Amino acid sequence: MKAFMDQNFLLQTETAQKLYHESAKHLPIIDYHCHLNPREVAEDHRFRSITELWLGGDHYKWRAMRICGTPERCITGDASDYEKWLAFATTMPKLIGNPLYHWTHLELKTAFGIDKILNPKTAREIYEECNEKLQQPEYSARGLMRRYNVEVVCTTDDPIDSLEHHIKCRDDKFECKVLPTWRPDKAMAVESPAAFKAYIDRLAEVSGVEIRSFTTLIDALEVRHRYFESVGCRLSDHGIEEFYAEDYTQQEIEQIFAKVYGGTQLTDEEIRKYKSAMLVEFGVMDHKTGWTQQFHFGVIRNNNSRKMASIGVDTGFDSIGDFTLAKNMAKYLDRLDQQNALTKTILYNLNPKDNEVLATMAYTFNDGTCPGKIQLGSGWWFLDQEDGMKKQMNALSSLGLLSRFVGMLTDSRSFISYPRHEYFRRILCNLIGDWVENGEYPEDFAAAGGLVRDICYQNAVKYFRLEDEKPFCIFFEIRGVNVSLRDHKGKNGVSKSAHAGKPYIIGKHRCPHMVHQHKHHCDNMKTDGG
Numbered sequence: 001m002k003a004f005m006d007q008n009f010l011l012q013t014e015t016a017q018k019l020y021h022e023s024a025k026h027l028p029i030i031d032y033h034c035h036l037n038p039r040e041v042a043e044d045h046r047f048r049s050i051t052e053l054w055l056g057g058d059h060y061k062w063r064a065m066r067i068c069g070t071p072e073r074c075i076t077g078d079a080s081d082y083e084k085w086l087a088f089a090t091t092m093p094k095l096i097g098n099p100l101y102h103w104t105h106l107e108l109k110t111a112f113g114i115d116k117i118l119n120p121k122t123a124r125e126i127y128e129e130c131n132e133k134l135q136q137p138e139y140s141a142r143g144l145m146r147r148y149n150v151e152v153v154c155t156t157d158d159p160i161d162s163l164e165h166h167i168k169c170r171d172d173k174f175e176c177k178v179l180p181t182w183r184p185d186k187a188m189a190v191e192s193p194a195a196f197k198a199y200i201d202r203l204a205e206v207s208g209v210e211i212r213s214f215t216t217l218i219d220a221l222e223v224r225h226r227y228f229e230s231v232g233c234r235l236s237d238h239g240i241e242e243f244y245a246e247d248y249t250q251q252e253i254e255q256i257f258a259k260v261y262g263g264t265q266l267t268d269e270e271i272r273k274y275k276s277a278m279l280v281e282f283g284v285m286d287h288k289t290g291w292t293q294q295f296h297f298g299v300i301r302n303n304n305s306r307k308m309a310s311i312g313v314d315t316g317f318d319s320i321g322d323f324t325l326a327k328n329m330a331k332y333l334d335r336l337d338q339q340n341a342l343t344k345t346i347l348y349n350l351n352p353k354d355n356e357v358l359a360t361m362a363y364t365f366n367d368g369t370c371p372g373k374i375q376l377g378s379g380w381w382f383l384d385q386e387d388g389m390k391k392q393m394n395a396l397s398s399l400g401l402l403s404r405f406v407g408m409l410t411d412s413r414s415f416i417s418y419p420r421h422e423y424f425r426r427i428l429c430n431l432i433g434d435w436v437e438n439g440e441y442p443e444d445f446a447a448a449g450g451l452v453r454d455i456c457y458q459n460a461v462k463y464f465r466l467e468d469e470k471p472f473c474i475f476f477e478i479r480g481v482n483v484s485l486r487d488h489k490g491k492n493g494v495s496k497s498a499h500a501g502k503p504y505i506i507g508k509h510r511c512p513h514m515v516h517q518h519k520h521h522c523d524n525m526k527t528d529g530g
C-alpha cells in the first residue's frame with residue numbers, strides 16, 4: 001500500500017517521480033488568472049484566523065458542507081470562527097474522492113507544515129496551530145505568496161477600478177508581480193437597464209469621456225484599456241454563458257444602447273446583438289495591445305434564487321450548463337480573424353463534453369504568429385480536479401499539442417490555494433511518466449523534463465510576455481568595484497559602480513529556472529573589477 005499523500009502523491013511511476021521532483025517541483029508559479037483581492041496584497045493583510053483565510057470566500061468548501069447538511073449559519077452565517085472551522089473539519093472525512101480532500105491536506109502541509117489528518121478529533125489542535133502561525137509576519141498575504149514562490153499573479157479587475165493596489169505593490173517593489181486583468185463583464189450586462197446605466201455613468205466619470213452613444217462608450221473603454229496597459233495588464237477575461245455572434249449593424253447597436261441607457265428593457269434578440277458587438281470591440285482592443293483574451297463560459301449561475309436572495313450571488317449555487325457552443329464560437333473567432341484582429345485567446349469550457357470541440361476549434365485559428373496562439377484552457381472550476389485535468393490534457397494531446405499548453409492557474413480567492421499548481425504538476429508528470437514507461441515516448445529525461453518545465457512555467461512566461469516583467473537576475477552585494485551584469489540571455493543588464501565600503505545592491509536574484517540550470521545561467525554573469 002502506498003503512504004497517504006507522501007512526497008510521491010499521484011506519481012505512480014519512477015519516471016513520473018523523477019520528472020516531478022527534478023523538473024516541476026521547484027519552478028516558480030505564474031498564476032495568470034485568480035481572484036485575489038489586490039487590496040490585501042497591497043496592505044500585506046494579516047489573517048485573524050484560518051477560518052478567515054480558508055472559509056471566508058471558498059464556495060467549493062461551502063458546497064461540500066451544504067451537501068453534508070451543515071446549517072448555513074456555520075457556513076456563511078454568524079457562527080464563530082471556531083464553529084465554522086469545526087463544521088468544515090466534520091465534513092472532511094466525508095470528502096473521499098473529492099479534490100477538496102487533497103487540496104486541504106496539501107494546503108495544511110505546504111502552508112503550515114502540518115501533516116495531520118483533519119477531522120473533528122484533530123480540529124482544535126490544527127486550528128490553534130494554524131492561528132498561532134498566522135500571527136507571525138511571514139504568514140501575511142505577501143509572506144504566503146513568497147512561501148509558494150509565486151512570481152506573477154494576474155487578478156480580476158473591472159475597467160473602472162483605480163488599480164491603486166497594483167500600483168502600490170509595484171512601487172513597494174514587492175518581488176511578486178501583481179498585475180491587473182481587464183474584466184469588463186459589467187459593460188456587457190444590459191439585462192438590467194438601471195444597473196447598466198449606473199455603471200456607464202461611473203465609467204464616464206472615471207474615464208473622463210462623456211458617454212452619449214455606443215461609440216463614445218467604446219472611446220471611454222479604450223481610455224481605461226490604455227490605463228490598464230500602463231499598469232502592466234497583459235490579459236482580459238470574460239465570464240459569459242455562451243459565445244454571442246449575431247449579425248448586427250452599427251446603427252442597430254446605437255439604437256440598442258440608447259434604449260437600454262434610457263431605462264427600457266431590451267428584447268432577447270437585442271441583448272444578443274449588443275453582446276455580439278461588445279465582444280468584437282473587446283477583441284479588437286486586446287489585439288491592438290497584444291494582450292491575451294480569456295473566455296470562461298458554460299456556467300449557469302445562481303440557480304437557487306431563494307439562496308441568492310438570502311446569501312447573495314456567487315455563493316456556491318452555480319452549475320455546469322449545456323449550451324450549444326461550436327458554431328457561434330467559430331463565427332466569433334472568425335469575425336476577428338477576418339479583420340486580422342484575433343489576438344491570443346484562451347478558451348475555458350465548463351462542460352467536459354466541450355473539450356474535444358475546443359481542442360479542434362483552437363487549431364483552426366492558429367496562424368504561425370505565436371506558438372499555441374489559441375489555447376484550450378486548463379480544467380476550470382468543476383473540472384480542476386484529477387479527472388477533469390486528465391480529460392483536458394488528453395484532448396489537448398490527442399487533438400492539439402500538449403507541449404504548447406500554458407498550464408495551470410488557481411482561479412482562487414485564497415492565498416494558500418497555490419498547491420493547486422502542485423496538484424496539476426503531479427498529474428502532468430504522471431501522464432508524461434506513463435507515456436515514457438509504456439514505451440510511447442523515449443526515455444529521454446532532458447526532453448521530457450523540458451516539456452514539463454515548458455507547460456508548468458516557461459510557456460506562460462513567453463505567451464503572456466512576462467519576460468520583460470521579471471526581476472533582474474541576481475542578488476549581489478558588492479563593495480568598491482565596478483560591476484556589469486548580463487542576464488542569462490546575454491542581454492546587457494545594469495552597470496554600476498559601488499561606493500567604497502558600502503554595500504550596493506545591484507539586483508535581486510529570483511532565477512526562474514530549474515535549480516540545476518541555475519548555475520549555468522549565473523555563470524553568464526560577468527564582473528569587471530575596478
Ligand SMILES: [Zn+2]
Pocket residue numbers: 033034035156296411
Ligand atoms: Zn475566474
